[in-house]
Amino acid sequence: MMRPSSISLRRPARQILFSSVSTIRAAAPVPTTATHRSLSTSTSTGSGCPCANGSRRPQVKQTQELQQQQQQRQQRQHRNAYHSYDHPSSSAAFTPVEESILSAAYQHVPSHGFTPSALAAGARDAGYLDISPTILPEGAFALIRYHLVKQREELAPRVSELFGGEGHVGARPGLSEWEIRGRVEAVTWERLSANAQVIGRWQEALAIMAQPSYVPPSLKELALLSDEILFLAGDSSVDPSWYTKRASLSTIYAAAELFMTNDHSPEFMDTRAFLNRRLREVNEVGGVFRNLREWVGFTATAGVNVLRSKGVRI
Amino acid sequence: MVARPALRRAIPSSRTLLHAESRILRSSFSTTLQSQQKPNNNNNSVPEYAIPDPARPTHFGFETVTEAEKRERVAGVFTSVAESYDRMNDLMSFGWHRVWKDHFVASLNPGFSPLTSSSDPRAPQHILDIAGGTGDIAFRMLHTAHILNGNPDVRVTISDINPAMLSVGKQRSASLPASQQAALSFLEANAEDLTQTKPLGANQVGYSPTTGVPDESVDLYTVAFGIRNFSNIPAALREAYRVLKPGGVFACLEFSKADKHPLFNTIYKQWSFSAIPLIGQLVAGDRDSYQYLVESIERFPSQEDFRDMIVDAGFVVGGQGYEDLTGGVAAIHKGMKPRRK
Numbered sequence: 001m002m003r004p005s006s007i008s009l010r011r012p013a014r015q016i017l018f019s020s021v022s023t024i025r026a027a028a029p030v031p032t033t034a035t036h037r038s039l040s041t042s043t044s045t046g047s048g049c050p051c052a053n054g055s056r057r058p059q060v061k062q063t064q065e066l067q068q069q070q071q072q073r074q075q076r077q078h079r080n081a082y083h084s085y086d087h088p089s090s091s092a093a094f095t096p097v098e099e100s101i102l103s104a105a106y107q108h109v110p111s112h113g114f115t116p117s118a119l120a121a122g123a124r125d126a127g128y129l130d131i132s133p134t135i136l137p138e139g140a141f142a143l144i145r146y147h148l149v150k151q152r153e154e155l156a157p158r159v160s161e162l163f164g165g166e167g168h169v170g171a172r173p174g175l176s177e178w179e180i181r182g183r184v185e186a187v188t189w190e191r192l193s194a195n196a197q198v199i200g201r202w203q204e205a206l207a208i209m210a211q212p213s214y215v216p217p218s219l220k221e222l223a224l225l226s227d228e229i230l231f232l233a234g235d236s237s238v239d240p241s242w243y244t245k246r247a248s249l250s251t252i253y254a255a256a257e258l259f260m261t262n263d264h265s266p267e268f269m270d271t272r273a274f275l276n277r278r279l280r281e282v283n284e285v286g287g288v289f290r291n292l293r294e295w296v297g298f299t300a301t302a303g304v305n306v307l308r309s310k311g312v313r314i
Numbered sequence: 315m316v317a318r319p320a321l322r323r324a325i326p327s328s329r330t331l332l333h334a335e336s337r338i339l340r341s342s343f344s345t346t347l348q349s350q351q352k353p354n355n356n357n358n359s360v361p362e363y364a365i366p367d368p369a370r371p372t373h374f375g376f377e378t379v380t381e382a383e384k385r386e387r388v389a390g391v392f393t394s395v396a397e398s399y400d401r402m403n404d405l406m407s408f409g410w411h412r413v414w415k416d417h418f419v420a421s422l423n424p425g426f427s428p429l430t431s432s433s434d435p436r437a438p439q440h441i442l443d444i445a446g447g448t449g450d451i452a453f454r455m456l457h458t459a460h461i462l463n464g465n466p467d468v469r470v471t472i473s474d475i476n477p478a479m480l481s482v483g484k485q486r487s488a489s490l491p492a493s494q495q496a497a498l499s500f501l502e503a504n505a506e507d508l509t510q511t512k513p514l515g516a517n518q519v520g521y522s523p524t525t526g527v528p529d530e531s532v533d534l535y536t537v538a539f540g541i542r543n544f545s546n547i548p549a550a551l552r553e554a555y556r557v558l559k560p561g562g563v564f565a566c567l568e569f570s571k572a573d574k575h576p577l578f579n580t581i582y583k584q585w586s587f588s589a590i591p592l593i594g595q596l597v598a599g600d601r602d603s604y605q606y607l608v609e610s611i612e613r614f615p616s617q618e619d620f621r622d623m624i625v626d627a628g629f630v631v632g633g634q635g636y637e638d639l640t641g642g643v644a645a646i647h648k649g650m651k652p653r654r655k
């Protein structure tokens with residue numbers, strides 16, 4: 001399924017670099033999907049075990065499970081931000097065992113919060129021991145990350161339902177700037193609504209996310225989310241506004257999320273109004289900047305032309 | 315290489331060798347002995363390198379020796395350093411080993427149970443502390459479980475191959491509260507074969523070996539700064555897999571590689587190869603033992619390689635499978651025994 005107008009690469013830097021051929025490249029098929037990349041870079045890390053036996057490298061008969069685990073680990077390392085229509089990136093953020101503990105623990109979040117207690121209760125439900133969740137290197141933060149990843153991945157199907165079908169998601173020809181703004185608001189609200197079930201515990205989650213060691217993964221998740229929202233809304237910008245749009249949406253989303261934790265209005269009406277005000281402000285500020293740039297550009301060109309008319313060789 | 319089969323034939327009376335042969339026979343023909351077969355491997359055959367063989371070459375520091383010889387020489391090292399072990403640890407790591415150990419135990423949080431509606435939320439736990447002679451880890455485990463988590467149903471078994479180290483731990487345990495002393499037990503055992511164990515001091519009363527640590531009886535298996543001294547690490551990992559319950563955790567604190575920080579690594583190597591043997595000579599009067607210590611650290615596999623060995627033994631790991639401490643001077647590896655399908 002190749003749409004001529006769809007820009008499959010979401011990272012504009014490349015397209016800016018090759019701006020002269022950008023239109024051709026943007027429409028060309030994208031060979032480097034998540035799957036292809038991970039397979040081509042796979043190395044056999046566990047093929048031998050340099051253990052106590054010194055010179056002899058034992059022939060390890062790799063079980064399939066072991067290979068799968070390693071592949072997943074590599075996939076996680078080589079995950080990239082490209083959006084491919086043909087190869088949706090596989091969910092490899094968690095190994096099957098992590099997934100089973102975390103999904104069971106997630107059910108306990110409304111009552112226990114994002115805590116070791118929820119993890120241990122989840123481990124019991126999944127048939128493991130109280131001690132089992134200690135293999136999760138991030139502890140309770142793993143549960144928060146699970147929430148972030150799962151809700152981001154579930155956004156696409158929910159949004160396509162909202163917009164009336166698979167074909168209505170993502171970049172489409174004939175989407176006006178104005179329509180895209182409305183869609184960004186709708187998708188962002190869809191994602192915020194997904195926090196409703198854990199909203200009573202979200203303040204403590206935000207506190208954990210603000211701990212120094214967890215700030216980088218949290219910010220990364222935020223960046224992935226705003227990227228996802230803009231992609232689903234159909235934004236196809238390939239100029240520097242690619243960055244400013246994502247940065248401003250991230251800020252707005254984080255603020256709205258924080259606002260929501262203290263919102264007691266029915267169905268979070270106040271949060272939605274807050275979100276709308278922030279998005280409008282950005283558009284206004286964006287408009288001012290656009291006008292300013294236009295004015296500076298016009299004045300500069302006019303100035304150059306005046307100088308040229310005076311005989312200055314420019 | 316040619317000499318090895320000859321060497322092996324030359325010692326046919328070896329118990330371990332017979333053991334290995336009988337296992338091969340068992341897995342191929344016998345059905346009556348199925349119950350004794352180890353459940354630890356997915357493909358139902360223990361790789362040859364994971365079967366202890368006293369004649370197989372391994373390394374002792376930078377020397378190459380046989381597994382049996384390594385066992386003897388490691389025993390010699392630790393018998394000679396047992397008395398000064400804790401003082402030396404403080405001097406060599408500037409007391410930092412305490413921080414590592416505290417973090418190790420805190421990250422495992424033994425005795426922790428969720429607050430559930432059922433009558434008694436506190437589940438009993440059995441912790442097996444391998445190579446835990448002087449009790450450093452075991453005492454911290456008991457403190458965390460009994461006092462911080464309020465769970466008195468946590469038992470700790472300290473196991474060590476070396477009776478000298480165990481008796482140091484026994485002496486130190488006398489200063490613990492009585493309830494914690496009651497939850498402690500001492501075991502003299504070889505971590506590569508936990509089916510043959512005896513309680514500490516069994517030699518004096520003419521004690522016959524017990525049945526050992528049963529299958530699937532341990533919640534948490536810890537080994538801190540011990541596994542690099544083992545003659546056959548894959549065998550010890552498989553033995554850990556055997557004794558752990560499904561869902562049980564294997565946790566290892568061990569010196570590792572600080573290669574990711576070249577400058578720091580240079581200073582660290584300089585310190586360990588020149589200062590540590592000297593301190594050993596001055597304080598403990600035993601240069602050779604501490605020379606072995608730094609060499610054995612150098613020979614121990616990197617974080618990734620050791621992680622792959624843990625996965626190879628059947629464990630599953632979370633995330634990248636290890637956590638670096640102090641830039642990788644030490645590392646914590648954890649693995650979980652998966653549930654039976």
